Structure formats: C-alpha cells, structure tokens
Amino acid sequence: MSTVTIRSTGITPADLLAVARGAATVVLDSASLDAMAASRAIVDGIEAAGRPVYGVSTGFGALANTFVAPERRAELQHALIRSHAAGVGAPMPREVVRAMMLLRVRSLALGRSGVRPLVAEALVDLLNHDVTPWVPEHGSLGASGDLAPLAHCALVLLGEGWVLGPAGERVDAADALRRVGLKPVELAAKEGLALINGTDGMLGxxxxxxxxxxxxxxxxxxxxxxxxxxxxxxxxxxxxxxxxxxxxxxxxxxxxxxxxxxxxxxxxxxxxxxxxxxxxxxxxxxxxxxxxxxxxxxxxxxxxxxxxxxxxxVDNPVVLPDGRVESTGNFHGAPLGFAADFLAxxxxxxxxxxxxxxxxxxxxxxxxxxxxxxxxxxxxxxxxxxxxxxxxxxxxxxxxxxxxxxxxxxxxxxxxxxxxxxxxxxxxxxxxxxxxxxxxxxxxxxxxxxxxxxxxxxxxxxxxxxxxxxxxxxxxxxxxxxxxxxxxxxxxxxxxxxxxxxxxxxxxxxxx
Missing domain, CATH: 1.20.200.10 (Fumarase/aspartase (Central domain))
Incomplete structure (x- = not known):
C-alpha cells in the first residue's frame, strides 16, 4: 500500500489516482499543519476583534450583509452544511468522491482557508477508513464551486447524511463513523464555508x-x-x-x-x-x-x-498571510468547464x-x-x-x-x-x-x-x-x-x- 503525503505545496495527478482508484494512505505533512494553524490564528484574531468579515461573522450568498452574533457562528457553519447538502439523483462513483475529498484536503492544506488542522485531518480519516460519502449527481452549478457535492461530503464529518455501503447502498453516516471508530466534528467559524467552496469535484x-x-x-x-x-x-x-x-x-x-x-x-x-x-x-x-x-x-x-x-x-474568502481576509472569485469553474467541453x-x-x-x-x-x-x-x-x-x-x-x-x-x-x-x-x-x-x-x-x-x-x-x-x-x-x-x-x-x-x-x- 502506497502513501500520499499532502504538503502545503499541493499534490500531483498521480497522487490523486492512487487515492481515488487505489488504496493509498493519506497523510498531512508538518508544514501543511503549520500553514493551517497560522491561517486559523488569523481567523481567531478577527473573531476576537469583532470585525464583520464575510464567511466568518456574516451569512452567505445573498445573506452576505447579515451580521451573525458570536454565540451563533458555530451554529451558522453547521446550518450551512445541512442546507447546502441539497443534491438529488444517483450517487457519484466512489472514485469521484474520493478524488473530491482529497482535493478539498489539498485546498485546506495550502493554508489560505482559516480552518483548524483537525478539520483536514477528519477528511483524511474518512479517506483512510474508506468511508465514502453519498454524493448525489445533481446539485452543482460550478460556482461557488461544487457547493452541494462538497456539502454532502462535509455533512458526513458532522455525523449526518449518508455514505456508500459495500454494495453501493445508502448507509447512515453516524453508523458508518461509529463502526470505524471515528467521531463527528464540531465546526468553528469559517470552517463550514471552507469545506464546500471550491472546484474540487470538477477538478477531480x-x-x-x-x-x-x-x-x-x-x-x-x-x-x-x-x-x-x-x-x-x-x-x-x-x-x-x-x-x-x-x-x-x-x-x-x-x-x-x-x-x-x-x-x-x-x-x-x-x-x-x-x-x-x-x-x-x-x-x-x-x-x-x-x-x-x-x-x-x-x-x-x-x-x-x-x-x-x-x-x-480556490476558497472564498481567503486568508492572506498579512492578516487580510479577502473575497475572491477563484471558485468559479470556467477554466475547468471550458477545458472539459473541449476535451469532450x-x-x-x-x-x-x-x-x-x-x-x-x-x-x-x-x-x-x-x-x-x-x-x-x-x-x-x-x-x-x-x-x-x-x-x-x-x-x-x-x-x-x-x-x-x-x-x-x-x-x-x-x-x-x-x-x-x-x-x-x-x-x-x-x-x-x-x-x-x-x-x-x-x-x-x-x-x-x-x-x-x-x-x-x-x-x-x-x-x-x-x-x-x-x-x-x-x-x-x-x-x-x-x-x-x-x-x-x-x-x-x-x-x-x-x-x-x-x-x-x-x-x-x-x-x-
């Protein structure tokens, strides 16, 4: 069994194939853990200062101007995942979901998303225990990235939603986590948004x-x-x-x-x-x-x-090393959509x-x-x-x-x-x-x-x-x-x- 190490500089296409279609073990290197911790410290500082920042202390999308009180920001992140896990249709193949999860870990490990290392480690645990979320085929518009598919993945981290069973059947996520000895994650400010905003499904x-x-x-x-x-x-x-x-x-x-x-x-x-x-x-x-x-x-x-x-x-907003948190449009999938259409x-x-x-x-x-x-x-x-x-x-x-x-x-x-x-x-x-x-x-x-x-x-x-x-x-x-x-x-x-x-x-x- 091979090992794929996720670094703060990213992964290779060969790494993705080894995880998506194989049984490679995934590990995060120390530099990526440090990069995430430094990024998270900036978000914690914003929280302490009480500044209104999109995705940290506000709602999302059309609700971006709605201020959210500090005591409700963790609730906001959980509500975001539940509401965005709104896909329908047949489940995506295991290899696509595993590729998507690995790429989301890669994105978090770049240290621009403001999440605690434990969030990325929780996704790694799903990969290494072969727990594959049930991700319906319909739901993504390719901006803001693959919101619904990634939300179905993130929902499993919360001990909710469904995973793929051995024969492709739908299994309760809480039961699946319990069977392999994993516990649900409690999200903090910004982390729910960081789990779902990006082009990982398309790129995978x-x-x-x-x-x-x-x-x-x-x-x-x-x-x-x-x-x-x-x-x-x-x-x-x-x-x-x-x-x-x-x-x-x-x-x-x-x-x-x-x-x-x-x-x-x-x-x-x-x-x-x-x-x-x-x-x-x-x-x-x-x-x-x-x-x-x-x-x-x-x-x-x-x-x-x-x-x-x-x-x-490809996250939004991104946490810059100088302490700024800026909104971007990097989640827009036009480069990948054009390329896929051309290849088709x-x-x-x-x-x-x-x-x-x-x-x-x-x-x-x-x-x-x-x-x-x-x-x-x-x-x-x-x-x-x-x-x-x-x-x-x-x-x-x-x-x-x-x-x-x-x-x-x-x-x-x-x-x-x-x-x-x-x-x-x-x-x-x-x-x-x-x-x-x-x-x-x-x-x-x-x-x-x-x-x-x-x-x-x-x-x-x-x-x-x-x-x-x-x-x-x-x-x-x-x-x-x-x-x-x-x-x-x-x-x-x-x-x-x-x-x-x-x-x-x-x-x-x-x-x-």
Missing part, C-alpha cells in the same frame, strides 16, 4: 478523465492501424516527412504510432505494389492521425489547465472516425474483398452488422454530449450569484463521452480483428497478431453468429485495460 473528474483519455487516444491509434491493415490500406500517408510539414505535435505522434504498428505485416506486403490498389484511402483511414493528433493536442491543453488548478487557492468534443470525434472505419470494414462494396458484415456465411448470419448499429447510436449520443455545458448559466441566490460555470456538468458528461469512446474502440477492435482473421493465411503485423491473440481467446474464429453482447463487453475490457498495449509494446517498443 477532470484529472480522472485526463488519465483515461491519454490511454484511450493511444488505443485509438492501435485500433485505427488494425482496421487499416484489415482493409488493405496504405501505410504511406503516415510517413514522418508528411507530418513534419504540418507540425502539430499530436498529429506527428499518432502518425508515428500508426506507421510503426503497420510494419512487418504480410497483409500489408500483399498489396504494396499492386497497381490496382486504390491511390488514396478514404479519409477515415488516411486522416486518422489528423483527428487523433488534434485530440492529443487538446488533451495537452486540458492537462495544463488541470496542473494550474492543482496549485491554485475531441474525444467524441476520435470515436466518430472509428465508427466510420467500422462501417467500411463491414460493407462488402468498400472493404476490399472481405465478406459482408465480416461473416463467412452472410445471409443466414449477420456477423457484426448490429454492432455497427450500436456504434452509430453511441456516436450520436456523443455528439449530443459534445455540446458545451459551459456556455450555459442560470442565476441563483437572489442574483448575487448571477453567472455560474456549469463546470460540474461539463466534467461529468466528459466522463460519459470517454466511457462511450471505450465502447466505440471496442467495436473497432472486434471488427478489425475479425477482418485480420479473414485475411488468413496472410499474417498481420506484430500488433495485429497481439490483438488477434487477445480477442481470439474471447471471440474465437469467424463463424456462425453468436451472442454478441458478451463479446463486446469483453472487448471493452481489453480496450480499457493495459494488457493489449503492453503486449504490442513488447513487440514494437513504446507507443507515443
């Missing part, structure tokens, strides 16, 4: 999506190369000198991947000097690196945005061009002598005909999901919060687009492998052989129709997992 989902997209975009090069090989396509459009004259970095990487994946193939050798072979392949084949490469460049931009956010203070567009197009290659593979008039729908006995059998229907339906859904959420806004809180980012919605739908892309690449993988199997006795490239071996163990040889859904689920697991890429890289070296 974006970081998880970045990791998944990086893997899927490389797999997309693999499935494209396999489909091109099965359709007797040309490797010449992927020559490096043709991409050097249009120097988009991602395009060059994808082209290099596809070119290398197509080497040492008897299938490719069979038609390289055939004068009857098509002079130019269809766009879905020839332009694969232009689309996948643009997606890679989009991912690089999104990664830059996320890296900046990982070192950002790119991922949707990677899936869309993959579906076009699937359609060509199945069409007897365009697949260069492969049987209709990749069935050796088409007519009685339908082969992969309906798998392409499924892919087409998913492409249509991804097009709808690629419509940006970040251009939408609805005013709230008596017009005090009159422009919101919808960043939570943008990052949440991005996860769906990437899950859909996994399915689309699975259909292309299955179709390409069927195509390569039907080219026998010609042997495919090393990448093709690895794919045929991986899928052949699941799908067998081409033959009579079988129940397709389990094969497609198995292909999804191959696309999502690391084994196929690892097998290919053992043969041809690392892919970009």
């Amino acid at each position: 989902m974006l970081l998880l999506a970045i990791h998944d997209a990086a893997h899927l975009f490389t797999v997309a090069d693999v499935t494209a190369a396999l489909a091109i090989e099965a359709m007797l396509g040309s490797e010449r459009p992927f020559l490096p000198e043709l991409h050097a004259i249009r120097p988009h970095p991602g395009q060059s990487v994808s082209a290099a991947n596809i070119h290398r994946l197509l080497q040492d193939s008897r299938v490719m050798d069979s038609h390289r000097d055939d004068l009857a072979h098509a002079v130019q392949d269809a766009y879905s084949m020839r332009c694969a690196p232009q689309v996948a490469g643009a997606a890679r460049d989009t991912l690089d931009f999104v990664r830059t945005v996320a890296d900046r956010e990982l070192v950002s203070v 567009i790119a991922a949707a197009e990677v899936g869309a061009i993959a579906e076009r290659r699937v359609d060509r593979l199945l069409d007897v008039t365009r697949s260069r002598d492969l049987p209709a729908f990749l069935s050796p006995d088409a007519g009685v059998n339908s082969g992969l005909m309906i798998a392409q229907y499924t892919a087409a339906g998913i492409v249509a859904e991804n097009r709808r999901l690629a419509a940006p959420a970040s251009v939408d806004s609805l005013p709230t809180s008596g017009m005090q919060e009159d422009h919101v980012s919808m960043g939570w919605a943008a990052t949440k739908k991005l996860r769906t687009v990437l899950d859909n892309l996994t399915s689309l690449l699975a259909v292309e993988l299955l179709a390409a492998v069927r195509g390569l199997q039907l080219r026998a006795p010609l042997t495919p490239s090393p990448a093709g052989r690895a794919a045929v071996e991986a899928l052949g163990a699941i799908a067998g040889e081409p033959g009579p129709d079988v129940f397709l859904a389990p094969l497609m689920e198995a292909a999804r697991a191959v696309v999502a997992g690391p084994e196929l890429r690892a097998a290919i890289e053992r043969e041809i070296g690392p892919l970009g």
Whole structure:
C-alpha cells in the first residue's frame, strides 16, 4: 500500500489516482499543519476583534450583509452544511468522491482557508477508513464551486447524511463513523464555508478523465492501424516527412504510432505494389492521425489547465498571510468547464472516425474483398452488422454530449450569484463521452480483428497478431453468429485495460 503525503505545496495527478482508484494512505505533512494553524490564528484574531468579515461573522450568498452574533457562528457553519447538502439523483462513483475529498484536503492544506488542522485531518480519516460519502449527481452549478457535492461530503464529518455501503447502498453516516471508530466534528467559524467552496469535484473528474483519455487516444491509434491493415490500406500517408510539414505535435505522434504498428505485416506486403490498389484511402483511414493528433493536442491543453488548478487557492474568502481576509472569485469553474467541453468534443470525434472505419470494414462494396458484415456465411448470419448499429447510436449520443455545458448559466441566490460555470456538468458528461469512446474502440477492435482473421493465411503485423491473440481467446474464429453482447463487453475490457498495449509494446517498443 502506497502513501500520499499532502504538503502545503499541493499534490500531483498521480497522487490523486492512487487515492481515488487505489488504496493509498493519506497523510498531512508538518508544514501543511503549520500553514493551517497560522491561517486559523488569523481567523481567531478577527473573531476576537469583532470585525464583520464575510464567511466568518456574516451569512452567505445573498445573506452576505447579515451580521451573525458570536454565540451563533458555530451554529451558522453547521446550518450551512445541512442546507447546502441539497443534491438529488444517483450517487457519484466512489472514485469521484474520493478524488473530491482529497482535493478539498489539498485546498485546506495550502493554508489560505482559516480552518483548524483537525478539520483536514477528519477528511483524511474518512479517506483512510474508506468511508465514502453519498454524493448525489445533481446539485452543482460550478460556482461557488461544487457547493452541494462538497456539502454532502462535509455533512458526513458532522455525523449526518449518508455514505456508500459495500454494495453501493445508502448507509447512515453516524453508523458508518461509529463502526470505524471515528467521531463527528464540531465546526468553528469559517470552517463550514471552507469545506464546500471550491472546484474540487470538477477538478477531480477532470484529472480522472485526463488519465483515461491519454490511454484511450493511444488505443485509438492501435485500433485505427488494425482496421487499416484489415482493409488493405496504405501505410504511406503516415510517413514522418508528411507530418513534419504540418507540425502539430499530436498529429506527428499518432502518425508515428500508426506507421510503426503497420510494419512487418504480410497483409500489408500483399498489396504494396499492386497497381490496382486504390491511390488514396478514404479519409477515415488516411486522416486518422489528423483527428487523433488534434485530440492529443487538446488533451495537452486540458492537462495544463488541470496542473494550474492543482496549485491554485480556490476558497472564498481567503486568508492572506498579512492578516487580510479577502473575497475572491477563484471558485468559479470556467477554466475547468471550458477545458472539459473541449476535451469532450475531441474525444467524441476520435470515436466518430472509428465508427466510420467500422462501417467500411463491414460493407462488402468498400472493404476490399472481405465478406459482408465480416461473416463467412452472410445471409443466414449477420456477423457484426448490429454492432455497427450500436456504434452509430453511441456516436450520436456523443455528439449530443459534445455540446458545451459551459456556455450555459442560470442565476441563483437572489442574483448575487448571477453567472455560474456549469463546470460540474461539463466534467461529468466528459466522463460519459470517454466511457462511450471505450465502447466505440471496442467495436473497432472486434471488427478489425475479425477482418485480420479473414485475411488468413496472410499474417498481420506484430500488433495485429497481439490483438488477434487477445480477442481470439474471447471471440474465437469467424463463424456462425453468436451472442454478441458478451463479446463486446469483453472487448471493452481489453480496450480499457493495459494488457493489449503492453503486449504490442513488447513487440514494437513504446507507443507515443
């Protein structure tokens, strides 16, 4: 079991993955504890002086001008958490909630939120005891950050609300804390607000999506190369000198991947000097690196945005080292919402061009002598005909999901919060687009492998052989129709997992 140390300088994307998807233990270093204690001393001084400061001695949102008496300020913080835990819908996945909690600890540990160290330590205890709050999917507008989702997390610290049970069921938070030996926390001034004001849900989902997209975009090069090989396509459009004259970095990487994946193939050798072979392949084949490469460049931009956010203070108000407490707008999720929408567009197009290659593979008039729908006995059998229907339906859904959420806004809180980012919605739908892309690449993988199997006795490239071996163990040889859904689920697991890429890289070296 690994350990993730949260420092006053923040955490890394790898830290987040280790906690969100793994079982890493979380610890706070001494510098972060000192930074929080120093920040808290400033808030205590404000309390003692009786100065009106937003979030410390006033209400929130449209109630920012309402002064709260000292004896009711702890009550104010508890009431804030209860009232803001107003989400509805199905629970968010465990990995998203754990990512959100870790990022909230990171935010507090930067020492600009004015909370006692024990508040951050209480969140760490939830992570280390695998107590995952039940966070409904609807409720956040992306400003002031992810208020409702974070409030559902904070409510568990108070011994209230719900947590996810072992089978995903809803469990009473007080019972869950009791079972692992944890006690509820009594919040002091400013601490409730500090627990819920920030972009942690959006950023957590974006970081998880970045990791998944990086893997899927490389797999997309693999499935494209396999489909091109099965359709007797040309490797010449992927020559490096043709991409050097249009120097988009991602395009060059994808082209290099596809070119290398197509080497040492008897299938490719069979038609390289055939004068009857098509002079130019269809766009879905020839332009694969232009689309996948643009997606890679989009991912690089999104990664830059996320890296900046990982070192950002997104609370409001913030406690500055010189003793000032200032209101900010850093909780606004526009940077993350824009980035998520951009990546969703790119991922949707990677899936869309993959579906076009699937359609060509199945069409007897365009697949260069492969049987209709990749069935050796088409007519009685339908082969992969309906798998392409499924892919087409998913492409249509991804097009709808690629419509940006970040251009939408609805005013709230008596017009005090009159422009919101919808960043939570943008990052949440991005996860769906990437899950859909996994399915689309699975259909292309299955179709390409069927195509390569039907080219026998010609042997495919090393990448093709690895794919045929991986899928052949699941799908067998081409033959009579079988129940397709389990094969497609198995292909999804191959696309999502690391084994196929690892097998290919053992043969041809690392892919970009």
